[in-house]
Amino acid sequence: MNYEDLLMKKWDELTDREQLEVTVYEMHKDAYGYRDRRGFSHLTDRGLKAKAKYLSTVIAENEKMQAEREQQDVAEFKRQVALVREAGAPDFDTAIRWLYNNGGDNWCHQNDVEHWAYDQGILHTDFGRDVVARLESFEK
Numbered sequence: 001m002n003y004e005d006l007l008m009k010k011w012d013e014l015t016d017r018e019q020l021e022v023t024v025y026e027m028h029k030d031a032y033g034y035r036d037r038r039g040f041s042h043l044t045d046r047g048l049k050a051k052a053k054y055l056s057t058v059i060a061e062n063e064k065m066q067a068e069r070e071q072q073d074v075a076e077f078k079r080q081v082a083l084v085r086e087a088g089a090p091d092f093d094t095a096i097r098w099l100y101n102n103g104g105d106n107w108c109h110q111n112d113v114e115h116w117a118y119d120q121g122i123l124h125t126d127f128g129r130d131v132v133a134r135l136e137s138f139e140k
Contacts, residue, residue, distance in 0.1 A: 003035070020048045024055065031058040073121025074128070096131055097138060 003025045006018055014022065021040050028036040040048055081095045089095035100116055113135045114123055122128030 003037075017045065020045060020052070024048055024052050027052060027055040027059065031055045031062065070121060070125050074125055077120050077122050077127075077131075093134055093138070096134060100135055 003022060006014060006022050011019065024040060025035055028034070040051075043051065080099060081089075081092060084095040084098050085092075089098055100113070113132050117123040117128050117132050117135075120128070122131060
């Protein structure tokens with residue numbers, strides 16, 4: 001079965017079985033980073049439901065680990081900011097500018113700021129979004 005063709009259909013045009021297969025197909029990507037292209041014709045509906053349940057636990061564990069990594073990355077970034085403050089940055093905003101620029105004045109466009117925040121591991125956190133907004137406000 002070609003899942004890309006199924007993905008082009010409206011959800012309500014799919015049979016119950018096709019909906020289940022598409023769901024498991026997409027969940028596999030969320031769980032492992034790639035889509036299982038082997039197909040599911042060898043599985044019964046019950047087998048597919050069991051696979052979906054298993055994949056949901058893998059996804060939940062991945063999300064938990066991601067949240068823990070983000071907390072660690074935010075803590076590490078805050079530690080770096082504190083070190084820069086100790087080295088002479090008068091405030092938080094100056095410290096993040098210095099970290100971003102490594103002391104230079106070469107402001108870049110938004111995607112570079114976001115890429116930098118991504119590299120720090122903080123982009124997809126509330127703290128990281130605040131840092132990005134602050135850096136972008138300095139560019140204007």
